[in-house]
Amino acid sequence: MILSMQHPEENPWQITAEKEVYNNPWINLTEYQVINPSGNPGIYGKVHFKNRAIGIVPLDANLNTYLVGQYRFTLSQYSWEIPEGGGPLDEDPLDAAKRELLEETGLTAANWTQIQTMHLSNSVTDEYCVIYTATGLEQHEAEPEDTEQLTIRKIPFDDVYSMVCNGEITxxxxxxxLLKVKLLLSENRINL
Known part of the structure; x- marks a missing residue:
């Protein structure tokens, strides 16, 4: 085992050249020529996301939540998920969350709490996500985007948690x- 003498927050990568490989309204792909941490030349590809990922766990007074089902093009399979989407990097993430919840489920919420931030796949992307709980729910008409063919399910939270534990939700x-909400519920840190 080799112990590094370098401060853990210093960047050990050197970029010697870069070129844009692909660009569209949602992502940008750049290939970098690098000197890696061991001092050897190499390449590194980075996918830059032009939007921030947003996720919402809506919870009603009876501890039900809502899942959105849709066929995911990239996976070639159907997926059950919390309401989620994206918001421009210069938009307040809470505004994006409110819009996504209404678009996908028709729900509005009186109370919003940010519960998690995370990088989604930091080995190849810089995609960043903000997750909220939404309580004090009121039902309105959903307003899905034209690219979305969604199915909405209202399910007891414990059943959804079991779906995560059983691998039905990936x-x-x-x-x-959902794991974070389960923890917060067990600590009585969510007000319905």
């Missing part, structure tokens, strides 16, 4: 959010 934002 979306990373949803898994992290």
């Amino acid at each position: 979306d990373s934002v949803t898994v992290a959010a």
